[in-house]
Amino acid sequence: MPTVEERAGEAALLPTGAVQSAIFNSANFSSIVTDAQGVIQIFNVGAERMLGYAAADVVNKVTPADISDPLELAARAAMLSVEFDTPITSGFEALVFRASRGIEDIYELTYVRTDGSRFPAVVSITALRDAEEAIIGYLLIGTDNTARHDVEEERKKLDQGLRDQQFYTRSLIESNIDALMAIDPRGIITDVNKQTEALTGYARDELIGAPFRNYFTDPARADAGIHRVLTEGKVTNYELTARASDGTETVVSYNATAFHDRNRQLRGVFAAARDMTELKRYERTVQKNELQRESDVAHAKELAIVNQELEAFSYSVSHDLRAPLRHIHGYVEMLHRATEGQLSDKAAHYLKTITDAAEEMGQLIDDLLAFSRVGRTELRSAPVDLDALVQTVIRGLEMAVQGRGIRWRFTPLPNVIGDAALLKQVLANLIDNAIKYSRTRDPAIIEIGCAGEETGRVILFVRDNGVGFDMHYAHKLFGVFQRLHRPEEFEGTGIGLATVRRIVGRHGGRVWAEGGVDQGATIYFTLERSL
Amino acid sequence: MNPLKRILLVEDSPRDAELILDALEANQLANEVVHVRDGADALDYLYRRGQFADRPDSQPALMLLDLKLPKVDGLEVLRQIKGDDALKIIPVVMMTSSREERDLVQSYQLGVNAYVVKPMKFRDFVEAVKQVGIFWAVINEVPPGTAYT
Numbered sequence: 001m002p003t004v005e006e007r008a009g010e011a012a013l014l015p016t017g018a019v020q021s022a023i024f025n026s027a028n029f030s031s032i033v034t035d036a037q038g039v040i041q042i043f044n045v046g047a048e049r050m051l052g053y054a055a056a057d058v059v060n061k062v063t064p065a066d067i068s069d070p071l072e073l074a075a076r077a078a079m080l081s082v083e084f085d086t087p088i089t090s091g092f093e094a095l096v097f098r099a100s101r102g103i104e105d106i107y108e109l110t111y112v113r114t115d116g117s118r119f120p121a122v123v124s125i126t127a128l129r130d131a132e133e134a135i136i137g138y139l140l141i142g143t144d145n146t147a148r149h150d151v152e153e154e155r156k157k158l159d160q161g162l163r164d165q166q167f168y169t170r171s172l173i174e175s176n177i178d179a180l181m182a183i184d185p186r187g188i189i190t191d192v193n194k195q196t197e198a199l200t201g202y203a204r205d206e207l208i209g210a211p212f213r214n215y216f217t218d219p220a221r222a223d224a225g226i227h228r229v230l231t232e233g234k235v236t237n238y239e240l241t242a243r244a245s246d247g248t249e250t251v252v253s254y255n256a257t258a259f260h261d262r263n264r265q266l267r268g269v270f271a272a273a274r275d276m277t278e279l280k281r282y283e284r285t286v287q288k289n290e291l292q293r294e295s296d297v298a299h300a301k302e303l304a305i306v307n308q309e310l311e312a313f314s315y316s317v318s319h320d321l322r323a324p325l326r327h328i329h330g331y332v333e334m335l336h337r338a339t340e341g342q343l344s345d346k347a348a349h350y351l352k353t354i355t356d357a358a359e360e361m362g363q364l365i366d367d368l369l370a371f372s373r374v375g376r377t378e379l380r381s382a383p384v385d386l387d388a389l390v391q392t393v394i395r396g397l398e399m400a401v402q403g404r405g406i407r408w409r410f411t412p413l414p415n416v417i418g419d420a421a422l423l424k425q426v427l428a429n430l431i432d433n434a435i436k437y438s439r440t441r442d443p444a445i446i447e448i449g450c451a452g453e454e455t456g457r458v459i460l461f462v463r464d465n466g467v468g469f470d471m472h473y474a475h476k477l478f479g480v481f482q483r484l485h486r487p488e489e490f491e492g493t494g495i496g497l498a499t500v501r502r503i504v505g506r507h508g509g510r511v512w513a514e515g516g517v518d519q520g521a522t523i524y525f526t527l528e529r530s531l
Numbered sequence: 532m533n534p535l536k537r538i539l540l541v542e543d544s545p546r547d548a549e550l551i552l553d554a555l556e557a558n559q560l561a562n563e564v565v566h567v568r569d570g571a572d573a574l575d576y577l578y579r580r581g582q583f584a585d586r587p588d589s590q591p592a593l594m595l596l597d598l599k600l601p602k603v604d605g606l607e608v609l610r611q612i613k614g615d616d617a618l619k620i621i622p623v624v625m626m627t628s629s630r631e632e633r634d635l636v637q638s639y640q641l642g643v644n645a646y647v648v649k650p651m652k653f654r655d656f657v658e659a660v661k662q663v664g665i666f667w668a669v670i671n672e673v674p675p676g677t678a679y680t
């Protein structure tokens with residue numbers, strides 16, 4: 001039987017035992033009791049569960065420092081050494097130093113499990129003292145802090161995600177081609193992107209907080225734009241001229257909408273300004289081209305009218321001018337017949353002269369009509385076999401060649417692009433001239449050939465060994481009615497070479513002549529080679 | 532030799548008319564040439580209207596038609612003749628000063644039988660009239676209904 005005192009002692013101890021038992025059997029708190037040197041004396045169920053050691057493995061064997069992260073302990077020792085200005089060794093001393101100084105100490109440390117894995121624990125450390133206040137041991141009560149760590153990790157991730165998201169959104173705004181601005185309902189700028197800095201020449205800090213209207217040539221119109229967005233919800237293609245810090249003016253087109261917060265409260269205007277300089281320039285060019293085109297069309301119409309008038313003119317010339325000439329001819333002939341050869345030589349000479357004059361004029365009319373037709377008719381371009389064309393032309397000139405000992409020299413000619421009928425006229429005129437101006441020669445030599453190329457065109461020529469011409473007057477050769485010979489020497493109207501120049505010119509080529517008095521003549525002309 | 536046939540000459544220029552008549556005469560091609568001065572008279576003649584209401588009803592064996600005519604021009608006269616079943620059998624020779632291609636093309640489109648450009652030289656002119664006259668008024672067998680004189 002226990003004594004009363006013992007009973008009273010037991011009674012006093014009972015609750016203590018119950019509390020101790022509850023503490024030591026708690027699975028959620030690790031409770032570790034050490035002696036003054038740190039050697040573990042009690043290692044409860046919670047500690048066993050959290051750390052994986054059996055009590056028997058650690059009691060009287062190790063200190064809590066031995067089952068903690070050593071690096072963390074070393075860092076703690078260093079920190080405390082500084083704080084208390086005294087050397088503190090890494091190890092158990094670092095673990096309990098504050099508590100040993102009577103400071104209630106709760107902190108997070110990292111326990112190392114028996115399998116080497118780690119977990120964070122929030123540990124409260126209390127020094128155990130005897131009646132004389134001497135430290136006899138330490139009590140370490142810890143909770144597993146892993147869950148909170150996970151939450152914090154999660155929050156960190158969320159924060160990072162949020163920052164990433166913000167960065168992404170911001171970079172979208174910054175990389176926008178438009179100058180973007182947020183403006184509050186009072187018209188004060190609250191945010192800008194880089195393009196806005198470029199447009200205005202002001203830094204972001206200068207722009208934010210300043211009135212939107214300050215950056216435009218027409219502030220009232222800027223205000224009106226903001227007002228319209230605030231009342232109507234948006235504006236599109238609203239033109240303003242921005243004036244930059246250096247005075248540069250830029251026409252911009254605004255598209256802007258009102259924006260609201262989550263409570264549907266109107267927060268301001270989000271405005272995007274597009275630089276219209278390029279577009280304006282383009283529009284001006286288009287407009288200019290359009291005007292040019294209109295004037296071209298008008299010009300073409302005028303030309304068509306002039307052409308029509310010319311057409312009518314030459315038509316009536318060919319009809320009406322020819323008829324009187326025919327009559328002169330006819331009546332001279334009838335006079336001849338009526339007088340039956342009774343005319344004096346003089347009278348006969350007069351009549352012949354009348355006839356010749358009429359004939360000459362008829363030729364002039366024909367040549368002039370042909371010349372004007374060359375300018376009016378449309379080119380019908382196609383590949384042309386020049387060799388064949390030359391032969392055709394020479395066959396056609398049989399009359400002129402009759403009785404003449406002409407030596408022809410042909411070198412093969414390339415095929416060209418052109419209007420065959422007109423090119424035939426060119427060759428006919430040139431060869432006819434060559435025959436005509438070489439008629440005092442025996443033998444007459446006429447050469448037709450190709451003299452190479454210039455700027456992608458073939459150079460063709462017709463050469464004769466005839467009377468030639470003075471190079472001094474070469475420029476006159478190709479003018480209408482320009483002649484270098486007296487009519488009694490060589491007949492002609494002075495239109496042939498003018499016609500040649502006009503035809504070659506219409507084919508995009510050029511014509512020139514080389515020669516000397518009594519040294520023959522060479523007429524060159526260029527045409528486009530046919531592939 | 533075939534008997535000479537009647538020719539209708541439509542020519543506004545008295546000089547050209549005189550030259551043509553002279554040439555026909557010189558070649559003994561016409562014993563009757565009816566000469567009218569414009570297109571309206573030509574149509575009146577063919578349709579026996581107005582001053583020609585009383586002419587014999589046989590149609591000419593050949594028509595020499597100038598292109599440029601007062602009132603109704605040659606192409607219009609041609610159009611009406613070739614558009615009329617009773618008249619389109621009459622051979623029509625267009626005679627003109629013009630070498631313009633469009634006149635020629637249009638004349639053939641309207642059904643002209645021949646197209647002659649009046650030559651500048653009289654001899655050529657006489658020759659042309661002679662050829663035309665011989666072929667159309669002498670050699671060519673005319674369709675029935677066109678009469679001999």
